[in-house]
Amino acid sequence: MNTVVSKDGTEIAYDRLGEGPPVVLMGGALNDRATCAPIAELLRHRFTTFNYDRRGRGASGDTEPYSVEREIEDLQCVLEEAGGSACLFANCTGGMLALEAVSRGLPVTRLALYEPPYIVDDSHPRLDDAYVERLDALLAEGRRGDAVEHFLVRAVGFPAEVMGHIRQSPAWAGLEALAPSLPHEAAIAGDNSLPRERVSAVTVPTLVIDGTESPPFQRTAMAELAGILPDADYRSLEGQNHKLDPALVAPLLEEFFA
Known part of the structure; x- marks a missing residue:
């Protein structure tokens, strides 16, 4: 395990594996870096992976008060550890955070997202x-x-x-x-609305992934997200749902990031 100190003094823990172009891995709700560890292992033969604990989980600190801006600063520090820029994979709510960070200009060269929980219709209750x-x-x-x-x-x-x-x-x-x-x-999620204007400003190549067995509201949102992004590739994993299957996700990431 390695650590880096974020702008507000919070210590952020990460694992570095492999050799090659840098890839940062970021989890979502109720995830620590153990969630993406199997993906890091599968990518390490071709990439240098930086798999980190977001603040408030795992071995990372959690300086109060919390703000989305501080989480973006954490990601910036990890990107600096990776050499200044990197490909980024983000899962669940981490995908919302990733899109916000990239829309603000963080140096992400290619972005892959697994089911950020946006809601674009009335089939699922929003947070309030x-x-x-x-x-x-x-x-x-x-x-x-x-x-x-x-x-x-x-x-x-x-x-x-x-x-x-x-x-x-x-x-x-x-x-x-x-x-x-x-x-x-x-x-991060707010009321789960899809921030269309900010998303449309994300011009880096982006891979949007969902599972065919995920709820309809989730798949509808992913299709709309892919349609708004200026440079998007949309893939659906047959028989999968919101739970990550590293053996299926890692090959998509390897192809896309390469």
Whole structure:
């Protein structure tokens, strides 16, 4: 593990693997760098990968108050570690952050996104103030598990009746550990609207990826996102959903970044 200090003094942890052109990997909601680690391993034979923990998760710090601008500064520092510019892969809410960062001029040469959770129709509820207030209250009370459940049910759309089973899964403790970062994701997502004007300013070549088994609202948004981006390639992975399958995603990234 390596670290870099962001502009506000927050320490950001990352793993560097491989040799070749630089690629930065960035996770989304309830992700630390373990999420993209298998992709980094699959890319290391051709690229130098910089897989990092966003602030507030894993081995990275979390200086208050949080702001999206500070997360963009974190990414800027990782890009500097990568040599000043790099290709970037971002998953889920990380994709929203990546598009915002690139629209502000961060030196990303090629951008790949896996299902940033935009909503462009009325088929799925958007995040709102009530969601954020409830999330903040649960975390203030130390109820991390309930905060994760609130996110999974209200934001992602998991049926409430399956949560008892999910809470018994081996991954649950790790999700609870990441719960304090959920307000960060809410700040990035806003009400899940697609910022069409800012997206249309992202002129770098961009790969938009979704899964054919993802909810219709997600796929509709990805098709619209790809249509707005000036230089986009849109790929759908047969039989996949919002959960990353490194064995399927890595070959697309290798082809696109090369």
